[in-house]
Each structure stands twice: as structure tokens, then as C-alpha cells.
Amino acid sequence: MIIHTSFVQLANLPQGFVQNASSSFTDQERTYSASMTDWLQQTEWLCGRILLRYLIAGAYGVSRNSIIIHTRSDGQLIAETPAGQVHVSHSRIPGMWVGATTKAHPIGVDLVNIADFPVDVNGVDVDADAWARMEALAKLTSRGMAWALTSACYPVDGLISTPSGDRYREASIPTLPVDVRAVLLGPAEPHWEMRTVDVISKIH
Numbered sequence: 001m002i003i004h005t006s007f008v009q010l011a012n013l014p015q016g017f018v019q020n021a022s023s024s025f026t027d028q029e030r031t032y033s034a035s036m037t038d039w040l041q042q043t044e045w046l047c048g049r050i051l052l053r054y055l056i057a058g059a060y061g062v063s064r065n066s067i068i069i070h071t072r073s074d075g076q077l078i079a080e081t082p083a084g085q086v087h088v089s090h091s092r093i094p095g096m097w098v099g100a101t102t103k104a105h106p107i108g109v110d111l112v113n114i115a116d117f118p119v120d121v122n123g124v125d126v127d128a129d130a131w132a133r134m135e136a137l138a139k140l141t142s143r144g145m146a147w148a149l150t151s152a153c154y155p156v157d158g159l160i161s162t163p164s165g166d167r168y169r170e171a172s173i174p175t176l177p178v179d180v181r182a183v184l185l186g187p188a189e190p191h192w193e194m195r196t197v198d199v200i201s202k203i204h
Helices: 027-034 039-060 128-141 144-150 199-203
Strands: 002-009 068-071 077-081 084-093 096-102 108-113 119-121 124-126 159-161 167-172 180-187 193-196
Touching (some): 002 039, 002 180, 002 199, 027 039, 039 068, 039 084, 084 128, 084 180, 096 108, 096 180, 108 128, 128 144, 128 180
Parallel strands (some): 084 108
Antiparallel strands (some): 002 096, 068 077, 077 084, 084 096, 108 180, 119 124, 159 167, 167 180
């Protein structure tokens, strides 16, 4: 299974990035972003959607404007492309974004700032790795963070088993700054090939 990933520091984006790429937004994306009252949050959300399109375009050799991103009824984030339907997941923290896409199976990715951890969850300190793992699991399964927090899922030799018996493999996104952590979860297949898409080079 091939998983394409990308990490972007938003400060590296050219001026006018959102405005120049706004033609690719769907009506649903425009409506959702317009409901955000915080300008910075809205801008970073829109940046994330555009960057996800750049990642998909680079991974599958399709036009950025031909990609339609939507959420299925089962909660999975999907992109419709000329190369077929693909699974996607992405995450952002202030000033940073990470994304992943694959054709084969649902995936989940989460990005966290290490300085924000540990956090107290019901009297237990949760570190950055554990939090990112649970967020990624919530996205992959579409079961939400409340379920992930109570599922007692711990990695053993890179594999995570949930109480329901499902198993997932964990991997780290490569070449990240030392002050952040990103966790990627996917199916428990023995072999993943991870490829990095240099999104910034495609934008400039």
C-alpha cells in the first residue's frame, strides 16, 4: 500500500495563496468556511483544503481543480479525482499542516505541538504521541474522540488493537520539526510504502 504524505509550514506559502486558489472550493466548503467568525481559523482551514488538493494532485498526477473533497455518510473524508476515489486525512495546528492520502484504505493522521502536552484526561496525563494516536484513530474509524479516549488502544510492535478486535498500523510522518509530532494510522498490513509529496515546490 502506498501512502502519500506532506507537511507544510504555512509561513512558507506565497502571499495571496488562499485567494489565488479559491476557484477550487466547492459551494459546501465556501458555506462552511463563511460560518467561521475567527479570520485566522477560517484562513487556516481554507489553506488546509487547498493543501490537501495539492497533495492529491501531486500524488496521483491529476489537476487540482478536478478534485472534489467530501465526507461520506460513514464519516470518512474522501476525494473524487480523475484517477478514482481516494482516502484522505489531514490535520493542522496554528501555522502548520500535515496531510495523507491513499487509494487502498481509510487512514487517519493527526498533528500536535509537543509543548501543549501532557494534558489531563480524567486524571491521567496523556502525552503528545498518545493524543495524536487517539485523534488519528478517531478520524480513521469515524467513531469520534470520545470513543478513542476510552478505547484503551496502545501500540504493540507498531500495531494497535481496539476492544472491537480491529487492528491498525502506526507510523510517524518523516522530516517534521522537533517541536511537533504527527501520527499516521492505517490498516494492519505488513508493508506500507510512504512517499513524501513536496507541496511547496508545486505551489511556487
